[in-house]
Amino acid sequence: MKPVTGRPRGDHLLYRVVWLGALLLLMLGFAIAAILVWGTVKFVIDHGLNPSLLGTIYQPTHDQFGLLPFIAGSLVVTMIAIVVALPLALSVAVTVIATLPRQMQMIRQILSGLVAIPSVVFGWWGLSLLVPSIRWISGRPGFSLLAGGLVLAIMILPTLSLLSINALDRVSVRWVEGSLALGATPDQTLGRLILSVSRIPLLEASILAVGRALGETMAVQMVIGGRVLLPHGLLSPGATLTTQLLTDISLLPPGIPGHYVLDFMALLLLVAMYGMVVLVERTRRWSL
Amino acid sequence: MDSKAPDLAVRHLSVRYGEQVALSDVSLDLEGGQVLALIGPSGCGKSTFLRVLNRLVDRSLEVRYEGEVVLGGIRILDPDTDLVALRRAVGMVFQQPSAFPFSVFDNVAYGPRLQGIRSSHRLRSIVESSLKKAALWDEVRGKLRRPAASLSGGQQQRLCIARALAVAPRVLLLDEPTAALDPLSTTKIEELILSLRGDYTLILVTHNLQQAARISDVTAFFRQGLLVEIAPTREMFTAPKCAETEEFLTGRYE
Ligand SMILES: Nc1ncnc2c1ncn2[C@@H]1O[C@H](COP(=O)(O)OP(=O)(O)OP(=O)(O)O)[C@@H](O)[C@H]1O
Numbered sequence A: 001m002k003p004v005t006g007r008p009r010g011d012h013l014l015y016r017v018v019w020l021g022a023l024l025l026l027m028l029g030f031a032i033a034a035i036l037v038w039g040t041v042k043f044v045i046d047h048g049l050n051p052s053l054l055g056t057i058y059q060p061t062h063d064q065f066g067l068l069p070f071i072a073g074s075l076v077v078t079m080i081a082i083v084v085a086l087p088l089a090l091s092v093a094v095t096v097i098a099t100l101p102r103q104m105q106m107i108r109q110i111l112s113g114l115v116a117i118p119s120v121v122f123g124w125w126g127l128s129l130l131v132p133s134i135r136w137i138s139g140r141p142g143f144s145l146l147a148g149g150l151v152l153a154i155m156i157l158p159t160l161s162l163l164s165i166n167a168l169d170r171v172s173v174r175w176v177e178g179s180l181a182l183g184a185t186p187d188q189t190l191g192r193l194i195l196s197v198s199r200i201p202l203l204e205a206s207i208l209a210v211g212r213a214l215g216e217t218m219a220v221q222m223v224i225g226g227r228v229l230l231p232h233g234l235l236s237p238g239a240t241l242t243t244q245l246l247t248d249i250s251l252l253p254p255g256i257p258g259h260y261v262l263d264f265m266a267l268l269l270l271v272a273m274y275g276m277v278v279l280v281e282r283t284r285r286w287s288l
Numbered sequence B: 001m002d003s004k005a006p007d008l009a010v011r012h013l014s015v016r017y018g019e020q021v022a023l024s025d026v027s028l029d030l031e032g033g034q035v036l037a038l039i040g041p042s043g044c045g046k047s048t049f050l051r052v053l054n055r056l057v058d059r060s061l062e063v064r065y066e067g068e069v070v071l072g073g074i075r076i077l078d079p080d081t082d083l084v085a086l087r088r089a090v091g092m093v094f095q096q097p098s099a100f101p102f103s104v105f106d107n108v109a110y111g112p113r114l115q116g117i118r119s120s121h122r123l124r125s126i127v128e129s130s131l132k133k134a135a136l137w138d139e140v141r142g143k144l145r146r147p148a149a150s151l152s153g154g155q156q157q158r159l160c161i162a163r164a165l166a167v168a169p170r171v172l173l174l175d176e177p178t179a180a181l182d183p184l185s186t187t188k189i190e191e192l193i194l195s196l197r198g199d200y201t202l203i204l205v206t207h208n209l210q211q212a213a214r215i216s217d218v219t220a221f222f223r224q225g226l227l228v229e230i231a232p233t234r235e236m237f238t239a240p241k242c243a244e245t246e247e248f249l250t251g252r253y254e
């Protein structure tokens, strides 16, 4: 055998190609952020630091840019989604871990299948079932923040269940048996050990789910009613940052005065999502 | 169970996991307060025997057992045995350190808190006395709020012993408690076992024959689910009755 002298040539080619690809993606990400920032700057140039931004009246072609109704809509809808979905997801996870461990693989597969359902299907489901039900029960139009929140709750439920199962599954059998061996009842073991140990992963899962709910557009748009006034209750129609963006893409094309408020809204969403990512990172660090 | 360390009587105990026989027709007696060492090759049913005594074996899928086990007058295989009461009376220390991912204090206080003890003063004194019994107090005093994971392996194992002692059991089951430990930690745990002898009935699984010889009163040799021989430790190690036991003890066992 010949001694190996030096490296064969071209052994880094593949790495360089991959590196270029990664760089391209990174630049694309920055470009998107830069465009939004640039649009926001243009908005400030056109309209100044418009005090109406903090108001509740949204008439972008008349210099009224109140974003409060949409921010409120986004927050309320997301809150409903997580408050409804988290207990359900936890119930699913606890049931799977505690009483159906042998079916776990199958249930994971089914949930993964549900995760893959496109959101427009959930919107359709909300439109044909949820909105009429709310209308029937309340006597109101049915298109509402509540409908939007519930559609989101159903939509994030599979993801949240899957993440919760993973979180609880990470609790070591040794700890569980250690707890039982000390005379803990199954309920005590669940509350004081399993859920307590999984706090941080469950929090992480919830933040991811909130991010998903906050960013969802289509499914919410189909059931929320699209009203630009500040909503007065869960049953009143409204809009969110994302749904209003969708609506205004056709109503405020580039060139129309007020167009750049859309860049500002998108930037707000981007910052909120980034905040979620940072929060997940933080909780990960706590858990170490 | 009264305050004296309980006697153990096992009659015709058989345990199966599905088709796999783990113990067959085991009968033995142990006087309260003594140390029983279980030895035998891997897979012979030692852990299963321990897990029967606190009914943790019930957790295994498709497990079946028959026979009779009486511990301090309680027939523990009866279907209506109060498992919570049984497991309070029969503490267990597992082979792998199983300290909870909590602080040192919360690990030891876990059991007492289950029983509804809230007063921080009482919890503190229970934690302190349990850690002292487990010979860990001097090493962790002032560090009770640290995570248990920051302790060494030997300290964690003693922490698990302290945690078991905190619920005031009468019996202590130890499944290879020193298997993963250095000689110094091993010595500490052996001394600890000797100090608990008399007040507790102790059952110890070990692969370390010298350890069995050093600290047990009675030794039981298992093979393939059968109890081959049980005898006072000194007799067993000087003059075993069965040829098989002798082969195992002298390392000529394949
Ligand atoms: N939960 C279970 N399901 C099925 N079989 C099991 C289960 N637990 C143990 N067994 C089987 O029962 C037999 C006895 O196992 P056990 O764990 O009691 O052995 P052991 O003497 O403790 O072995 P080791 O010294 O390796 O710890 C083994 O053949 C094992 O494969």
Ligand SMILES: [Mg+2]
Binding pocket: B046, B047, B048, B175
């Ligand atoms: Mg074992």
